[in-house]
Amino acid sequence: AKALKIPDLQPYFKIKPLLARHRVHVFSSNYELYADLSSRVVAVLEEFAPQLEVYSIDESFLCLDGLSVDWRAYGLQIKQRLWRDVRMPVCVGMGQTKTLAKLANHIAKKSAKLEGVCILHAVDDWHAVFKKLPVEKIWGVGRRLAKRLNRLDIYSVYDLKVANAKHIRRQFGVTLERTVAELNGERCISVDTQPINKKQIYSTRSFGQKVQQLSDLQQAISQYASTAAVKLRKQNSVVKTIVVFIQTSRFVDNAYSNTVTIALPYSTNDSCTIIAAAKQGVARLYRPGLAYAKAGIGLVEIDDATAIQLNFFNQYQSAKSLRLMAVVDQLNHQQQQIFFASSGIDPFWRMQRQMKSPSYTTSLEQIPVIKIT
Structure with missing residues (x-):
């Protein structure tokens, strides 16, 4: 779907002919399966870092402070373990801050030569790449904020990185000022190992x-x-x-x-x-x-x-x-x-998930069966 440049949240009936023409496989949501696979991924990641923050169902932050390792080899090891144990393909982004790690992860997804692992250690060496990345690729910068930044001639990741932090604070507040600091390697956002209770x-x-x-x-x-x-x-x-x-x-x-x-x-x-x-x-x-x-x-x-x-x-x-x-x-x-x-009991209004993939890992009745002849 991404290769066909289909925007997010498109109604299925509107793009069904396009998907069929390009032989795109379509699946209904299977929340039970996703949650179980996510917990298995987290269990593996906990072996690689003393501190881990589960940021969302498909994303985690690992704090690697105090570890003396070859970072690229470590990132590849994480990828290989997750593929071996969970059959989950992932990309690994590493940086001195959470904002840089998120940015590194984005770069790892886009560059085949990085083999799914990107390390933003010497940040200044990446300026050429940062100049090509739109500012909205930065964690916490959405489309609306990006448009406001564009009016100040801040279009790329590099532009925000070299922006005057005090001026950014006056215009946009302390949160974006911290983002600028994080882009320059100053850690402002900690890894939260304890889940934060939702306010809503x-x-x-x-x-x-x-x-x-x-x-x-x-x-x-x-x-x-x-x-x-x-x-x-x-x-x-x-x-x-x-x-x-x-x-x-x-x-x-x-x-x-x-x-x-x-x-x-x-x-x-x-x-x-x-x-x-x-x-x-x-x-x-x-x-x-x-x-x-x-x-x-x-x-x-x-x-x-x-x-x-x-x-x-x-x-x-x-x-x-x-x-x-x-x-x-x-x-x-x-x-x-x-x-x-x-x-109600089996109500007609329940969301239809006719194309739902089986719950391979959570239902005894749906465990995959291999027939050898």
């Missing part, structure tokens, strides 16, 4: 088929609320405020989209309480006669569960609720055993 948690999906009935919308929002609540409990947090939205397709004449914010009676991570509030929100937003294409919930006022403040009436999540949620999470740890009836 969203669970949204497009429907496999359009939904018209309020009861079906409430089933969907119940499932999404349950998913969000599980994530909330995993980071030992509670929520006080939720946001619910529903929308039709943007391309119909009577297009409709609306959002409602709901304050919960007290801070909680109880799925039952969150689901009940989410269903009320959908009922307030619902307009009969429309075909809805998407719905979602956001947990937007999140606090640490150990720092709950009681309200005027001393309302709080009960010990019984805490025990119930703990049991549900424990039973669902390996494979979902329990779900809330309000989510």
Whole structure:
């Protein structure tokens, strides 16, 4: 798809003929498989560094301070181990800072002669390459920020690297000033070995088929609320405020989209309480006669569960609720055993994943079988 220059987030039906013409294989999302493979990759990476930050499902930072090794050989060793143990092709970028490491990783992906490993050690030696790289290739510089930088004649990675840091701070703030420092080898962003709790948690999906009935919308929002609540409990947090939205397709004449914010009676991570509030929100937003294409919930006022403040009436999540949620999470740890009836049983609106690859590593029924004759 990248070779065909297909932009991100293109609807499948719009590019289906192009994909078929070029024999592009298409797969539906398989979140369970991706998460399992990601955990296997991280397990291998932990053997290579004393400090590791899991930045996302497909990206990690390793702090190699104190190691006396041949960096290129070390990078190749990481690649080879991941291919041998997980069959996962990766690129390795190394630098004195996280920003340089991210940039090195991008260069490693684009240059075949580097064999997937790029080391930005003597940064000044890379100025010729930096001049060819657009400024938006820098970690944290998106398209909007890039356009603002372009107006100051900052077009390339090199241009930002040699920019006046104080001037950048006045124009754009301390975050971009730190980026300039990091491009010059000054470490400003540390490797976070402990996962940072999310301040907001969203669970949204497009429907496999359009939904018209309020009861079906409430089933969907119940499932999404349950998913969000599980994530909330995993980071030992509670929520006080939720946001619910529903929308039709943007391309119909009577297009409709609306959002409602709901304050919960007290801070909680109880799925039952969150689901009940989410269903009320959908009922307030619902307009009969429309075909809805998407719905979602956001947990937007999140606090640490150990720092709950009681309200005027001393309302709080009960010990019984805490025990119930703990049991549900424990039973669902390996494979979902329990779900809330309000989510429905095999609902028609569930996202269709007809082209989903098998869950090779997480389902006994889908383990690959090799037949030797």
